[in-house]
Amino acid sequence: MSKYHSLLQSFGALLVLDADSRRIQAISSNFAVLLGVSLPDGHFPTLSSVLGKRLSQRIRYELQGQQRLPGPLTFKCPARSNRFQLHAYRAGAHVLIEIEPLHTLGKQRLLGTVNERLMRLAEATHQEELLDYLVIAVQELTGHDRVSVCHFNSDWHGLIVAESLATGAVQPGVELAAGRLPALLGQRFPAKDFPVALRRAYERHPVRLIQDIEAPCEHLLPESATVDVSDCFMRAPAPERQKYLQRLGVRGALSVAMQGDTGLWGLLFCHSTSAYPVTPPVRDAVRTLVQMATQRLLLLRARQEARYLQRVQDSLVLSSNNRLKPQGPYQLFTEHADTWKALFRANGVALWVKGSIYQSGNTPKPEAISQLVSRIEKAHIHSGPWCTQETAKEALTSSLDMLGQSGVLAVPLPTDPVQRGWLIFFRPEQVETLYWAMQPSSAPQPPLMMSPSDAWCEEVTGKSEAWQRVERLAAMDLGEDLTLAISAYEISTLNMHLERERKALAEANQRLEQLAHFDPLTQVWNRYRIEQAIDAELVAAKRYGAAFALLLFDVDHFKQINDTLGHSVGDDVLVSLARMVESSLRGCDHLGRWGGEEFVVLATHSSMEAAEGLAERLRGLVATLQVNGLGQAITVSIGVAVWQPDDSCKTIIARADAAMYRAKRNGRNRVEIAEKSVQ
Numbered sequence: 175m176s177k178y179h180s181l182l183q184s185f186g187a188l189l190v191l192d193a194d195s196r197r198i199q200a201i202s203s204n205f206a207v208l209l210g211v212s213l214p215d216g217h218f219p220t221l222s223s224v225l226g227k228r229l230s231q232r233i234r235y236e237l238q239g240q241q242r243l244p245g246p247l248t249f250k251c252p253a254r255s256n257r258f259q260l261h262a263y264r265a266g267a268h269v270l271i272e273i274e275p276l277h278t279l280g281k282q283r284l285l286g287t288v289n290e291r292l293m294r295l296a297e298a299t300h301q302e303e304l305l306d307y308l309v310i311a312v313q314e315l316t317g318h319d320r321v322s323v324c325h326f327n328s329d330w331h332g333l334i335v336a337e338s339l340a341t342g343a344v345q346p347g348v349e350l351a352a353g354r355l356p357a358l359l360g361q362r363f364p365a366k367d368f369p370v371a372l373r374r375a376y377e378r379h380p381v382r383l384i385q386d387i388e389a390p391c392e393h394l395l396p397e398s399a400t401v402d403v404s405d406c407f408m409r410a411p412a413p414e415r416q417k418y419l420q421r422l423g424v425r426g427a428l429s430v431a432m433q434g435d436t437g438l439w440g441l442l443f444c445h446s447t448s449a450y451p452v453t454p455p456v457r458d459a460v461r462t463l464v465q466m467a468t469q470r471l472l473l474l475r476a477r478q479e480a481r482y483l484q485r486v487q488d489s490l491v492l493s494s495n496n497r498l499k500p501q502g503p504y505q506l507f508t509e510h511a512d513t514w515k516a517l518f519r520a521n522g523v524a525l526w527v528k529g530s531i532y533q534s535g536n537t538p539k540p541e542a543i544s545q546l547v548s549r550i551e552k553a554h555i556h557s558g559p560w561c562t563q564e565t566a567k568e569a570l571t572s573s574l575d576m577l578g579q580s581g582v583l584a585v586p587l588p589t590d591p592v593q594r595g596w597l598i599f600f601r602p603e604q605v606e607t608l609y610w611a612m613q614p615s616s617a618p619q620p621p622l623m624m625s626p627s628d629a630w631c632e633e634v635t636g637k638s639e640a641w642q643r644v645e646r647l648a649a650m651d652l653g654e655d656l657t658l659a660i661s662a663y664e665i666s667t668l669n670m671h672l673e674r675e676r677k678a679l680a681e682a683n684q685r686l687e688q689l690a691h692f693d694p695l696t697q698v699w700n701r702y703r704i705e706q707a708i709d710a711e712l713v714a715a716k717r718y719g720a721a722f723a724l725l726l727f728d729v730d731h732f733k734q735i736n737d738t739l740g741h742s743v744g745d746d747v748l749v750s751l752a753r754m755v756e757s758s759l760r761g762c763d764h765l766g767r768w769g770g771e772e773f774v775v776l777a778t779h780s781s782m783e784a785a786e787g788l789a790e791r792l793r794g795l796v797a798t799l800q801v802n803g804l805g806q807a808i809t810v811s812i813g814v815a816v817w818q819p820d821d822s823c824k825t826i827i828a829r830a831d832a833a834m835y836r837a838k839r840n841g842r843n844r845v846e847i848a849e850k851s852v853q
Contacts, residue, residue, distance in 0.1 A: 181391040181410035186274040200399035305336035313338040318444040325440040330365035380431035386449035426450025500663040522600035581638025585653035601638035696752035704766025723785030725775035726830035727812040809843035
C-alpha cells in the first residue's frame with residue numbers, strides 16, 4: 175500500500191477497530207488532541223471511554239452483518255463538552271470510524287433555508303435557470319469564493335455551464351488580483367483532468383471535501399498499521415490532485431457529483447483561495463440541493479426530448495387522403511424534406527431506396543451517395559443509425575467527395591430484404607473556438623492565475639456539430655415511420671396491379687391455407703392441424719369434462735403394395751381410403767394423416783363404447799374398398815384411446831399407437847382398445 179493511502183486530512187479524526195468493533199487497533203495522529211483524550215505510555219483508550227458505553231454497543235449491534243451504519247451518529251465526548259458526528263463502516267478486516275466536530279448551528283434556520291431553495295429549484299423551467307440558481311444557492315449557503323457546475327461530454331471533457339462568484343471575485347475581462355479566483359464560465363477542462371479512477375471514486379462517494387491542501391497530513395498510529403483508507407471521507411488528496419488545485423489557485427474545495435441516468439453527468443465545484451471548513455450539516459444541505467437539481471435537470475431534459483421526438487413523429491403523420499392513397503418515396507421526400515432538415519439541424523438530406531436517390535439541400539453528388547450507401551450497408555449490419563462528425567477522418571467517407579459536409583447521420587430503412595434503404599442527413603463543417611482553462615495536453619502548465627481573456631484557445635476545424643443521442647433516437651423513429659409509409663405505398667401499388675387478378679390471388683391464398691393445414695396427397699388435415707385439434711379437445715375436456723377418443727390406424731401390408739405394385743397404386747390406396755373414411759364421419763369428427771400410411775380420427779364427445787363401435791364400422795367399411803390395379807382387399811389395424819384426465823397430446827397418441835401395434839401383432843384387420851396408461 176502506498177504511503178499516500180494512509181494519509182488523512184486534519185479536520186477530523188479516524189478510529190480503526192477490529193472486525194467485531196471491540197478493540198481500537200489504530201488512531202489518526204490528531205485523535206488525542208481533537209477529542210481531548212490522553213494516551214498514557216502510548217496505549218490506546220477503550221472504545222467506551224471515547225464514545226461512551228451506550229454508543230459503543232450501538233455501533234457494534236448495528237454493524238453486525240452490515241457494511242456501514244445507515245446514517246451518522248452524534249455524541250458528546252466525555253473528555254470535552256463539544257459534540258461530534260461519526261460515520262462507521264467496514265473496510266476489509268477493519269471497522270473505520272470517522273469523527274468530526276459538530277459545531278452548533280441554527281438547524282431550524284438551515285432547514286428552512288434549504289427547503290426554500292428546494293422549492294425554487296423545483297420551479298425552474300429550463301436548464302440554464304436551474305443551474306444558475308443552484309450555484310447561487312450553494313454559494314450563499316457555503317460562502318465559497320467560486321461555485322461552478324462542470325458538465326461532461328461524451329469524451330469526458332468538462333465545460334463550465336453555470337457559475338456564481340462571491341462579491342469581489344474577478345469577473346470576465348477584469349485584471350486578476352492576488353487572492354482572487356477568476357471566472358471560468360464557458361471554459362473547458364480536458365478529460366485528463368478527470369481520470370477514470372477519479373470518476374469511479376465520485377460514483378462511490380459523491381461528496382468530496384478538501385479543507386486545506388496546504389495543511390500537513392495526519393497519519394495512522396502506530397505507523398506500522400496497514401489500513402486502506404482510500405474510501406475514507408477524510409482521506410488526504412493525492413499529490414497530483416494537490417498540484418492540480420494549486421494550479422487553479424484553490425486552497426479549499428468541496429465537490430459534489432451530479433449523477434445522471436446513464437452515469438456521471440457532471441460535478442459541482444466549490445472553491446476558495448483560503449482554507450475553508452464546511453460542517454457536516456452544510457455538506458448535507460449542499461448534497462440535497464445538488465440531488466434535487468440533478469433530478470429536476472433530468473426531468474426537464476426528458477420533457478424536452480419527448481417534445482422533440484413528438485415533433486419528429488408528427489412530421490410524417492399522414493392525412494386521411496394520404497392514407498387512402500399512399501404516397502411514393504419521391505412524393506413523401508419532396509413534401510417533408512425541408513421539415514426534416516430543420517428538425518435535425520441539417521443543411522442537406524438524401525433518401526436512397528432501391529437504387530433511386532432523392533436529394534434536398536446541400537448534399538454530395540449521387541455517385542458519392544451511392545458509394546456511401548454501399549459501404550455502410552456492408553460495414554454497418556446493425557439496425558441502429560450510423561453517424562460521424564468527421565467525414566475526412568472516418569474510414570467509410572475519407573475517400574469520398576463530400577462537398578464540404580463533415581457530419582453524416584444515416585438511418586437504415588428495412589424496405590427490402592435484399593438491401594435496405596437509407597435516409598441520410600448531412601451537416602457542414604462547424605469551425606468552433608474552444609476556451610480551455612487548462613490545455614488538453616500532458617505538457618507542464620503554469621498555474622491558472624490569469625485573466626480569463628488569457629485562457630488557452632483551440633480552433634476546431636473539420637468537424638460538424640455532434641449528433642445528439644435524442645437526434646439519433648428521433649432519426650430511428652422517423653426511419654420506422656418512413657419505412658411503413660413506403661411499404662404502404664408498395665402494397666397499395668401491388669394491390670392495384672393485382673386488382674384484375676383478385677380471383678387468382680384468392681385461390682393462391684386458399685392454396686396457402688391448404689399447404690399449411692392439409693396433406694397435399696389425401697387432402698385431409700395434416701399432422702400439424704390434427705395436433706392443433708387434439709390440443710383444443712384436451713383443453714375442453716379438462717375444463718368441461720367432455721370426453722373424446724382417438725382412433726389411430728394404418729394400412730396393413732402397405733409396404734408390400736408399394737414394393738410390388740408401385741407407389742402410384744399406393745398413393746391411390748391412401749387417397750381412396752381417406753375419402754371413404756372422411757365421408758363416413760360425423761360433422762364433429764375429424765380425420766388427419768399422421769404420416770405415411772397412418773391416419774388419426776378425432777371423435778369428439780365420444781365414449782369408449784361409441785369409439786369402439788366407430789372403429790369397427792370403419793374397419794369393416796375399409797375392407798369393402800376397391801382400388802384400380804389392386805386385386806387384394808385393403809385392411810387396417812386400429813388402436814382406440816379414450817381421453818383420461820391426466821392425458822396430454824403425447825400420452826393419448828402413445829396409448830392409441832400402442833393399441834394399434836397390438837392389433838397388428840394379434841393378426842391385423844382388427845380393433846384394439848388402449849390401456850389406461852403407457853409407461
